[in-house]
Amino acid sequence: MKTKAVALMAPGKDWELVDLDLDSPRAGEALVRFEASGFCHTDEHSHQGDMVPRFPIVGGHEGAGVVEAVGEGTTRIKPGDHVVCSFIPACGKCRFCARGQSNLCDYGALLMVGCLPDETFRFHAGSADVGGMFGLGTFSQWAVVSEHVLIKIDEDIPFEAAALVGCGVPTGWGSAVYAADVEPGDTIAVYGVGGVGINAVQGALFAGAEHVVAIDPLANKREFALSLGATHCAANAAEAQQIITELTRGVGADKAILTAGLVTEEIVTAAYDAIRKGGTVVLTGVNNPALKTVQISGFDLTVLEKRIQGSLLGSCNPFDDIPRLLSLYKSGHLKLDELITARYGIHEVGQAYEDLLAGKNIRGVLIHEH
Numbered sequence: 015m016k017t018k019a020v021a022l023m024a025p026g027k028d029w030e031l032v033d034l035d036l037d038s039p040r041a042g043e044a045l046v047r048f049e050a051s052g053f054c055h056t057d058e059h060s061h062q063g064d065m066v067p068r069f070p071i072v073g074g075h076e077g078a079g080v081v082e083a084v085g086e087g088t089t090r091i092k093p094g095d096h097v098v099c100s101f102i103p104a105c106g107k108c109r110f111c112a113r114g115q116s117n118l119c120d121y122g123a124l125l126m127v128g129c130l131p132d133e134t135f136r137f138h139a140g141s142a143d144v145g146g147m148f149g150l151g152t153f154s155q156w157a158v159v160s161e162h163v164l165i166k167i168d169e170d171i172p173f174e175a176a177a178l179v180g181c182g183v184p185t186g187w188g189s190a191v192y193a194a195d196v197e198p199g200d201t202i203a204v205y206g207v208g209g210v211g212i213n214a215v216q217g218a219l220f221a222g223a224e225h226v227v228a229i230d231p232l233a234n235k236r237e238f239a240l241s242l243g244a245t246h247c248a249a250n251a252a253e254a255q256q257i258i259t260e261l262t263r264g265v266g267a268d269k270a271i272l273t274a275g276l277v278t279e280e281i282v283t284a285a286y287d288a289i290r291k292g293g294t295v296v297l298t299g300v301n302n303p304a305l306k307t308v309q310i311s312g313f314d315l316t317v318l319e320k321r322i323q324g325s326l327l328g329s330c331n332p333f334d335d336i337p338r339l340l341s342l343y344k345s346g347h348l349k350l351d352e353l354i355t356a357r358y359g360i361h362e363v364g365q366a367y368e369d370l371l372a373g374k375n376i377r378g379v380l381i382h383e384h
Contacts (some may be wrong), residue, residue, distance in 0.1 A: 028061070029073065031363075043085040048155060052177045054182055065302075071146065078099070098177065098340075100327075133150075137151060153360070157371065178353060183339055186214040186273055194269040197222065203266045205272045231247075268290060279305075357378070358380050366380065
């Protein structure tokens with residue numbers, strides 16, 4: 015079949031609306047009609063060159079839609095199911111899935127290739143194979159994806175809200191609840207409160223933090239963080255340090271969560287200096303893989319017993335935590351609708367990322383038309 019999609023066809027090229035051929039689903043796969051897709055900064059990293067996937071590649075890794083067909087032997091879902099995609103597969107069989115660390119599933123090794131678990135492609139442009147971002151490609155009207163990424167959701171959940179729990183929401187929320195292990199009474203610093211960081215704020219509050227300091231250079235994002243429960247805000251790391259020192263009587267923040275669009279050496283160092291003895295810095299945001307952004311005195315790390323913790327997908331287990339987050343949404347304990355600040359059509363993906371880079375949106379959403 016044919017599908018319209020927005021793709022990066024070559025390094026250095028802009029987002030492009032293209033017509034692609036799409037294969038039928040094979041064993042363990044499903045054809046999904048996407049209804050909504052979130053605009054995550056990670057896709058734009060591929061456009062800007064901070065991350066280098068295999069090209070050409072269809073953008074988008076936050077998506078929700080309806081299963082239209084399944085391949086032979088597919089058991090997790092069936093036609094008609096409403097689903098949300100996890101951008102990391104969970105095979106359920108590898109060592110890490112067996113240990114309850116499915117965010118580290120071995121299939122994650124294929125994320126930047128954009129193929130399916132059998133290492134082949136379903137999108138094609140003439141004779142050229144086209145990948146899907148993280149094996150998905152939710153900027154396409156339709157896509158064939160592995161059943162290992164599909165999570166069935168209740169039919170009364172709006173697709174645009176559901177799409178967000180495929181990446182940005184669990185990544186931020188889990189960075190606080192799991193990776194930082196926020197405890198009641200903690201003082202938490204969140205560096206960068208965009209589409210991921212705002213959910214670290216929500217997660218920290220859910221876990222019982224007494225003080226949550228939201229740090230962002232953009233006033234609109236600081237104000238939004240306060241509206242969702244952050245107790246303090248700061249425009250920069252120096253201002254945040256002063257607030258944290260006053261709140262903790264000089265002891266330091268218990269945890270710092272780094273969710274800026276680009277996590278630099280300066281941000282890492284500032285967060286490390288802001289935490290107390292025995293405190294934790296969680297690195298969730300990314301930067302160019304070639305850059306060494308963690309430059310810390312080993313002596314200081316040892317004698318103060320501070321901790322630097324990486325976090326992928328918020329250290330969540332998607333098939334457990336995504337339904338949990340949607341349940342919290344339905345009960346009113348997690349805000350999703352409020353995160354959506356703009357909606358775009360498939361012809362407006364370039365504009366959506368211009369708006370993201372300009373800091374206009376907490377989360378923009380692509381609404382597909384069929």
